[in-house]
Amino acid sequence: MRLSEIYKDNSSPIFSFEVFPPKGENLDKKMKNLFCELSALVEKKPALISVTYGAGGSNKDTSLEIVKELKTHLKQPVMPHFTCVCLSKNYIENYIQEIEDIGILNILALRGDEPQDIDVCYRDFKSALELIEYLKNHSELEFAVAAYPEKHPKAKTLEDDIDVLKKKQDLGAKVAYTQLFFKNENFYKFFDLCSKKGIKLPIIPGVLPVASFSQLSRIVELSGTQIEPKTLEFFEKYKDSKEDTIKAGIEFASIQCEKLLDFGAKGIHFYTLNKARSSCEIIDNIT
């Protein structure tokens, strides 16, 4: 199904999952584990499963292997992410052709962050806008885009980001998925500002079920994601027990998702971190 059809449905919340290609040692084992988690995720009948793509094409093969597994064996609606930064026009043309040849209908079109460890960085495509302009003119794919309720770290102002999102919509983006956040108020404000600017495409909040306190601290420190001190304290209480942290993450995200859906979000995009349990239990809690 194409994105425009998926998000036309207003009858029930639309859930999607995001997974990433494993890397490092024991790749075969990690891929097997991921396919196991994917089998559990598909039980929830997601509208889409999206697969991330390493900027610069670093994990193209594993990313495509997962996309093919989802499409061919698990028969799932799958949406590859694709980042254009540092890639040549020729590379991009070939990749788009390759995914269209395997029957992919939708793509999450991104700029990506310039990788540090790349020898040659092409400047053929400098932003997501340039990529989606290309997709619009040279492919049949429908495209989703990224949005940032707490501002992209490099953007000067939130308004600049919203102007970019409006341009993405005007070029034909069908849906936007947001960066993860913990303060729903920031999403509500962002959503209202977008509406005032004439942005009508569905903006789907990205939710990360916390599963580790150290990981949460890292996200907050490195990406500047805002978090209430009381939320941090809530998770800190459980930091010595993995099981208790997972349960706390499910509890927190269930309330967060319920409020987002009450506010009017059409769905939730779960950052699963390649684990099925938390996202599946959250869906059970809120449906």
Ligand code: FAD
């Ligand atoms: P753009 O839309 O081109 O830019 C995003 C915004 O940032 C613009 O609104 C603009 O205001 C501002 N901006 C960007 N760069 C600058 C700059 N240099 N100066 C000033 N303002 C600037 N990354 C991956 O590598 N792989 C993935 O699979 C992946 N998946 C993602 C999925 C989602 C849902 C989200 C939200 C992000 C994802 N990212 C991924 C991260 C993304 O690639 C980065 O955030 C990247 O920096 C911006 O990509 P973009 O497509 O939003 O770029």
